[in-house]
Amino acid sequence: MKSFLNLLLGGALLTACSTPKAPDTVNVQTLNQQFVEAWNAKNTVQLDSLLADDVQFVQGEAHFSGKAEVADKWIRATQNTISNLKTSTVSTGTDASLAYEAGTFSVDVLPEDPRLPRGTGTGNFLLLWKKNAKNNWKLSLAQLEGLPVQVRR
Amino acid sequence: MQVSRWIFAIVLFFALALGDFAHAQDRQGWSPQAKGAVIGGLGGAAAGALINKRNRAVGGVVGGVAGAGIGYAIGKHTDNKRKERARIAAENAAIARNAEYRNAEYRNARNSGRGNGTASRAAGATALAASAAPVKASDAAAFADRTGYLPNDTNGNRDAAYPTSEYRRKSW
Numbered sequence: 538m539k540s541f542l543n544l545l546l547g548g549a550l551l552t553a554c555s556t557p558k559a560p561d562t563v564n565v566q567t568l569n570q571q572f573v574e575a576w577n578a579k580n581t582v583q584l585d586s587l588l589a590d591d592v593q594f595v596q597g598e599a600h601f602s603g604k605a606e607v608a609d610k611w612i613r614a615t616q617n618t619i620s621n622l623k624t625s626t627v628s629t630g631t632d633a634s635l636a637y638e639a640g641t642f643s644v645d646v647l648p649e650d651p652r653l654p655r656g657t658g659t660g661n662f663l664l665l666w667k668k669n670a671k672n673n674w675k676l677s678l679a680q681l682e683g684l685p686v687q688v689r690r
Numbered sequence: 691m692q693v694s695r696w697i698f699a700i701v702l703f704f705a706l707a708l709g710d711f712a713h714a715q716d717r718q719g720w721s722p723q724a725k726g727a728v729i730g731g732l733g734g735a736a737a738g739a740l741i742n743k744r745n746r747a748v749g750g751v752v753g754g755v756a757g758a759g760i761g762y763a764i765g766k767h768t769d770n771k772r773k774e775r776a777r778i779a780a781e782n783a784a785i786a787r788n789a790e791y792r793n794a795e796y797r798n799a800r801n802s803g804r805g806n807g808t809a810s811r812a813a814g815a816t817a818l819a820a821s822a823a824p825v826k827a828s829d830a831a832a833f834a835d836r837t838g839y840l841p842n843d844t845n846g847n848r849d850a851a852y853p854t855s856e857y858r859r860k861s862w
Contacts, residue, residue, distance in 0.1 A: 576862075597851035597859065619861060644862050646840065650827040656840045658861020685857035686840045 563674050565629050565636040568666050572676065576622045584612050589667060589675035596681040611679070621645045624662065636674065639663040646686050656686040722765035722772070730761020788829065789846050 568587075575583040585608050594601040594611050601607045627640040639662065646656035665678035720728075734757015735750040742749025833841040840858040844850030852859040 598853060599849075599851040615860075615862065622862060642862055646858075646861050649843075650830075652827045652831050654831070654834050654840075656858070656861070660859075660861065662862070681862055683852070683859040683861050685855070685859055686861050688834045688838050688840060 562631045562633065563636050563666070563668070565631050565638045565666060566626070568636065568674055568676075569624065569638050569664055572664065573622055573624055576616065577620065579616050581608070581612060581616065584608070584616075587676050589669065589677045592676055593678045594680075595678070596683065607679075618647055618649070619644045619658065620647060634668045636666040637663065642681075645689070655689040657689045658686045659684050722768040723762050724765065726761035726763070726765025726768070727758045728761070730764070731755070731758030733757050734760070 572584070572587055574580075575587065585604070588604045588607060590604050591602070592604055592607050594607045596611075599610075601610050622642065622644045624638075624642045625640045626638055629638045630636065642658075642660055642662050644658045646658045648655055660681060660683040662682075663678070663680040664676060666674045667677040669675050731754045735754030737757070738748075738753015739746040739750035741753070830841050830843070833839075837857070842852060842855050842858045842860075844853060844860070845856060847853050850860070
C-alpha cells in the first residue's frame, strides 16, 4: 500500500514538473522557400494562395493593401520582368502565430526590348507571416527596398 | 617695304577673321571671337606703338597682330563654353520633354483602360509600348551603356515605387 502511494506521489510529481508542450511554431525558411520557388516558377496560383486577405505590400512610395491589389500590382505586374530570384537571410524569428524573415535578395531583370541589356537587381526584403483562424500560415507583410538595377555585363 | 608687309598681314588677318565672324554677327551682334580680336588688336597695336619708340608703325602692327590673336583665342574659349552650356541645356530640355511625353502616354493608356475594362487596358498598354518603344529603347540603351545602370522608366510617375530616381530601382 505504502509503495503504491509512493508510486502515485512520484507520478503526480513528475506530471506537475513536466514542462508544458512547446507552442506549434513554423519553419519560416520553408515558407519563404515555397514563396521564392513559386516566384521562379511564375506560379501565380500558388503565390495567391500564400497571401493573407489583408496582406500589405510596401516598396519605396508604393503601398498596396489587400490580396487583390497586391496580387495585381505586385505579383502580376512583376513576375514577367524578373527571373532567378534568390534570397539571403539576415534575421528570422518565429512564435506561435507570427514568423518573419529579413535579408537581401538578388534577381535577374529581363529586358522589355531586345535592344536593352539584362539587369541584376538587388535589395533588402522583409516577409512577415501570420497564422490565420484556420491555422494556415499566410504572408501578411512584404516590405522591399530595391537598389539601382545594374547592367549585367 | 617691311612695314607694308606687316600692314598687309594685319589687314589680311582682320579680313579673314571678321569675314568668318560675319555669320555669327548676323545672328546676334558681335561674336566673342570678333570682340576679343578687335579689342586685343587695338590694345596690342597701341601697346606695341608705345613700346617700340624707334619704329612706332612696326610696333603697332606687331602689337596689333599679337593682341588680336590673343583676343581671338580668349573669345573662342568663351564661345566654346557658351556653346557647351547651350548644348547641356538643350539635352536636359530634350530629356524633360521625353519624360513628359512618356508620362502623358502612360496616363492616357491608364485612363483609357479604366473606362473600358481589361481589354482596352491591354490595348492601351500595347499602344503605349509600341509608341514609346523606339524612343525609349534607344535612349535606355544609351543610358545603360553610359552609366552601367538601367534607367527608371517610371521616373515622374507618382504611382510608382521610385518616382524620383533616375536609375531603375524596382526589380522584385
